Amino acid sequence: MKVAGFLARFVVLFGLAAHCFAAQLSDCHALRHHGHLTEAQACFNALLSAADAFTRAEGYWRIDHYDEANEQFRIAYKEEPTSPAVRAEWGRLFLERFNPKEAATLFEEAIKIDSNYAPAYLGIAKVGAQAYDQKAVEYAREALRHDPKLTEAQELLAYLALEDSNPDAAAQEAHKALTLSSEALDALAVLASIDWLNGRQHSEWMDRVLKINPVYGEAYATGAHFLVINRRYEEGIKYYRLALELNPRLWPARSQLGVNLMRLGFESEAKRQLEECYRGRYRDAETVNSLRLLDTAKDYETVTASAASIVLHKKEAALLRPYVAPELERAIAVYQTKYKMKLPGPVRLEMYPNHEDFVVRTLGLPGQGGLLGVTFGMVVAMDSPSARPPGEINWASTMWHELSHVYVLTATNHLVPRWFTEGVAVHEESAASRDWGERITPEIVLALREKKLLPVMELDRGFVRPQYPAQVIVSYFEAGKMCDYITEKWGNDAILAMMHSYANRKTTEDAIAENLHETPAEFDRAFEDWMDKQTGNTTRHFEEWKQGMKTAAADLESGKRDAAIHELRAIEGFYPDYVAAGNTYELLGQAYMEQNDKTTAIQELERFRDIGGRNVGALKKLAALEQESGKPREAENTLLKLNYIYPEDQELHHRLGGLLLEKGDAAGAVREYQAVLALQPQDPAESHYDLAKALRAAHRMNEAKDEVLLALEAAPDFKPAQQLLLQLSQ
Amino acid sequence: MKSAKLLLLAALALRAETYYVNVAGLGGSPDYEKQFTGWASELDRELRANGPASHVITLTGTSATRSHIREELSRLAGEVRADDAFALLLIGHGTFDGVDYKFNIPGPDITASELASLLNRIPARRQLVVNMTSASGASLAALAKKDRIVITATKSGNEKNATVFARYWVDALRDPAADTDKNGAVSALEAYRYAEQKTAAYFDTEKIIATEHAMLSDDGSANGVRDPKSERAQGLLAAAFPLIRPQADxxxxxxxxxxxxxxxxxxxxxxxxxxxxxxxxxxxxxxxxxxxxxxxxxxxxxxxxxx
Known part of the structure; x- marks a missing residue:
């Protein structure tokens, strides 16, 4: 009985203490909410002596002792096997400390314990929000369904709506949050962000924030986030600085400041900021990977062109420079005329041979799936052609795309909706060269068939928070087609006029009304009709095409070439944009080659080339066939196109060098043979000799002699080089 | 002095005969079977084109058994002279169990140590072994010997994927680009460099992790190198071992x-x-x-x- 009496007293005492600490935890949060950071710190410190691990965990977490907090949560997890709160709070810690996967697992566990536990739904919503996942919205709503007074969920909805470029909905959601709590700081931050996005430097909403919490830098950081995702990087940086002025220990803001400074090319300050985060134990993927990337700066060299600087990896600078620099200058000259403007300074183009390094540049940005390039103000970062398997990208097309953003963003003072700048950029790719840009992929055909295109007023959402896996790609396609349509119907000046409308802070609705003299609904209807003319044949015959392709492939496999050709001819018009593996052009080319009909095989492969086919093997084969068939200029054309797709191929440069030299284009031949040497050829003697011949043809005799000496140094008995040396020494 | 030695070796080679034994091991699947046999046949053709001073034996399919290999190598032990050159080229799959390297052939496999003891009985002072199989790196230690060049397609027994090195080795014998010093002959070193670079480029281009890293050792040690350089005393013998040579003397x-x-x-x-x-x-x-x-x-x- 004594024992029982003691336990009873302990339980009472413990219960009181727990209640006490719970009240204290809420007090601590209140202190922090109101900006009394020192007092809050002391308050949380006091929680470390709590009897229960859960409260201790909360205490450790808020004084930034994450490992200890994690340890205490682990104990609480065992102590309280039926507590959804322990799981949800532990999940929040994981989410804050860069482990969303573990966080999601814990939130789901909490829901299993209590399917009505709103904070767990909110946790999943927050995980989704980090990844710009559509389920963020669904789960935030679910959280509110279970707890209509969960202010944080309401604030999150406001935040997500603004990410979706819907300021009206965002404001509406924020006001709902404020009705739940007049001190909903994050709702106020969203409202202030709307003001900042609209160019109002001073926001009364921010005044309200500061009255509640004078050191709530998070509000400025929220604004900075929205400015950044709207590609207004410089303003974003300014707001991150304001956030840090209020609270220098706001590590996420400092990290983002560093990341965005890096994006704009301010590398030394970026490094300083990121290193400070690292020292402050804020080591999320963006911080660490950005620091790693900055550490590789020594591996790159900067080439200055007339209106640009080009940053290339040292291992491929010699190869790429002769192609990239003139192409960039050409693009600048074309855009300068087309957009009737000069850029305020030089463009900085960065090309990354390691795709992962490029990915670091895009971390934290929405719609990054499959990105090849990204523009930050005057800085363009992109995959170098060597970053992808041969044929996957056309680097010049990507470069023109990104450079278009530089002009559109500059012309609109970065006040352009995502759909428009992406649409113009996609449009510019095929305007620069008909075979550039992406073709209609089967996933786009399916989206078209299922009428999944978004109305123009909602198209931004397709980029930011896709509702199905292919939606980002479909949105790029749709935006590009919209700009094709505008250009076709109203002329390129309409695009320029829309840019000016956006620069004047007009909405898409206004920009369409002012320049296209339609409502968005009318625009959507007419665009749909136009699109049907463009793609209706493909969408209506897609199934027939698929079946025909299967039959033709089987016929080819079993040696029935005539039947395969017949089938392919019957379906080739249904889906001419299909240039991926197993396309009609290559299959027909193969069938005709097997019939020794080289002429028709060449015709098919030339159609493949001209419609935008990028299979390096097929294009190399085409060039060889053209050359063999006495069509050197066509072979040259094919090889020049290959230079935009896969310049890492020695054979292509060697062949092209020969053709150009034969034609009398000595400068072109020099460029191509220099490319061969830059690729560290298997046979350096032959390559130096080729270059020497081209240099001699270009009347650069001293350089020619140097090259022939290099050839003979590698292979002293190389007779053609010996003869050339004798000729050059006469 | 190094150059003089190379020239002397080259001069000796002009008067000597060269014996090649090509073996294509077990494919394990029709595709590999066809591939390995195809490469061995191509090797056979290219090496025979060297002229009458080249004696080429190629074992493929059911003839590539342990007993046949032993038989041929034992026979050659009595036929080959000290001044002749001898080369053994292995294509196929290999395995390494942590102790022994085994060349996979129909019937019982043959180990690297067994191959080494057979090769040690062949009097040719200049010997070349090109083991192009998976896990071939594990055979280097057993095969390495003074005056013997050993080339393996992988750096260790842990690189177990089927290799592509053999494909490029065969290419080296017929691609003029492999003759980098333009003397009309393709040496073992030139063929090695060609195949090694092409293999690396293959993985690089396909954006797949390289599962093989070729090695060469010709200083008698088991320390193969990927990039043989004369300063590291590797590659000297290989440079003087012609695989393809001009017929006209x-x-x-x-x-x-x-x-x-x-x-x-x-x-x-x-x-x-x-x-x-x-x-x-x-x-x-x-x-x-x-x-x-x-x-x-x-x-x-x-x-x-x-x-």
Whole structure:
């Protein structure tokens, strides 16, 4: 009985203490909410002596002792096997400390314990929000369904709506949050962000924030986030600085400041900021990977062109420079005329041979799936052609795309909706060269068939928070087609006029009304009709095409070439944009080659080339066939196109060098043979000799002699080089 | 001195015979079977094209058994002379169980140690073993021996994926680009460099993790290197082991006047070789001046020979 009496007293005492600490935890949060950071710190410190691990965990977490907090949560997890709160709070810690996967697992566990536990739904919503996942919205709503007074969920909805470029909905959601709590700081931050996005430097909403919490830098950081995702990087940086002025220990803001400074090319300050985060134990993927990337700066060299600087990896600078620099200058000259403007300074183009390094540049940005390039103000970062398997990208097309953003963003003072700048950029790719840009992929055909295109007023959402896996790609396609349509119907000046409308802070609705003299609904209807003319044949015959392709492939496999050709001819018009593996052009080319009909095989492969086919093997084969068939200029054309797709191929440069030299284009031949040497050829003697011949043809005799000496140094008995040396020494 | 040794070895090689044994092991699937047999046949054809001084034996399919391999190597042990050259080329799959490397063939496999003891009985002082199988790196230690060049497709027994090195080794024998010194012959070193670079480029281009890293050792040690350099005392023997050579032997039919020119050519080549070794120690201008003079003299001499 004594024992029982003691336990009873302990339980009472413990219960009181727990209640006490719970009240204290809420007090601590209140202190922090109101900006009394020192007092809050002391308050949380006091929680470390709590009897229960859960409260201790909360205490450790808020004084930034994450490992200890994690340890205490682990104990609480065992102590309280039926507590959804322990799981949800532990999940929040994981989410804050860069482990969303573990966080999601814990939130789901909490829901299993209590399917009505709103904070767990909110946790999943927050995980989704980090990844710009559509389920963020669904789960935030679910959280509110279970707890209509969960202010944080309401604030999150406001935040997500603004990410979706819907300021009206965002404001509406924020006001709902404020009705739940007049001190909903994050709702106020969203409202202030709307003001900042609209160019109002001073926001009364921010005044309200500061009255509640004078050191709530998070509000400025929220604004900075929205400015950044709207590609207004410089303003974003300014707001991150304001956030840090209020609270220098706001590590996420400092990290983002560093990341965005890096994006704009301010590398030394970026490094300083990121290193400070690292020292402050804020080591999320963006911080660490950005620091790693900055550490590789020594591996790159900067080439200055007339209106640009080009940053290339040292291992491929010699190869790429002769192609990239003139192409960039050409693009600048074309855009300068087309957009009737000069850029305020030089463009900085960065090309990354390691795709992962490029990915670091895009971390934290929405719609990054499959990105090849990204523009930050005057800085363009992109995959170098060597970053992808041969044929996957056309680097010049990507470069023109990104450079278009530089002009559109500059012309609109970065006040352009995502759909428009992406649409113009996609449009510019095929305007620069008909075979550039992406073709209609089967996933786009399916989206078209299922009428999944978004109305123009909602198209931004397709980029930011896709509702199905292919939606980002479909949105790029749709935006590009919209700009094709505008250009076709109203002329390129309409695009320029829309840019000016956006620069004047007009909405898409206004920009369409002012320049296209339609409502968005009318625009959507007419665009749909136009699109049907463009793609209706493909969408209506897609199934027939698929079946025909299967039959033709089987016929080819079993040696029935005539039947395969017949089938392919019957379906080739249904889906001419299909240039991926197993396309009609290559299959027909193969069938005709097997019939020794080289002429028709060449015709098919030339159609493949001209419609935008990028299979390096097929294009190399085409060039060889053209050359063999006495069509050197066509072979040259094919090889020049290959230079935009896969310049890492020695054979292509060697062949092209020969053709150009034969034609009398000595400068072109020099460029191509220099490319061969830059690729560290298997046979350096032959390559130096080729270059020497081209240099001699270009009347650069001293350089020619140097090259022939290099050839003979590698292979002293190389007779053609010996003869050339004798000729050059006469 | 190094150059003189190389020239001497090359001169000896002109009078000697070369014996090649190609073995294509078990494919395990029709595709690999076809591939391995195909490569071995191509090797056979290219090596036979060297002329009558090349003796080529190729074992594929059911003839590539342990007993056949033992039989052929034992027979050659009695036929090959010390001045001859001998090469064993293995294509297929290999395995490594942590202790023994085994070449996978129909019936019982053959281990690296067993192959080594068979090779040790062949009197040829210059020997080349090209083990192009998966896990072949594990065979290097057993096969390495003074005056023997050992090339493996992988750096260790842990690289277990089917290899592509053999494909490029075969290409090296027929692609003029492999003859990087343009002397008309493809040496084992040139073929190795060609195949090694093409293999690396294959993985790089396909953006897949490289599952094989070829190695060469010809200093008698088990320490193979990926990039053999004379400064590291690796590659010297391989450079002097011709796999493909021009059939016409000019020296045999030369007039006394041409003999003199050929001797002069040989001397100039040796001087160029020596100068190249001194490159790092010379001022760039001085090196260039001397090299130009020697190369011009060599070009003029060659023009005289060809006249």
């Amino acid at each position: 000019i020296a045999k039919s030369a007039t006394p006047e041409k003999q003199k020119l050929l001797a002069k050519k040989e001397e100039l080549e040796a001087r160029i070789d020596r100068l190249k070794y001194q490159k790092a120690a010379l001022a760039p201008d001085e090196y260039k001046q001397q090299l130009t003079a020697l190369l011009l003299e060599l070009a003029r001499t060659q023009a005289e020979i060809d006249r």
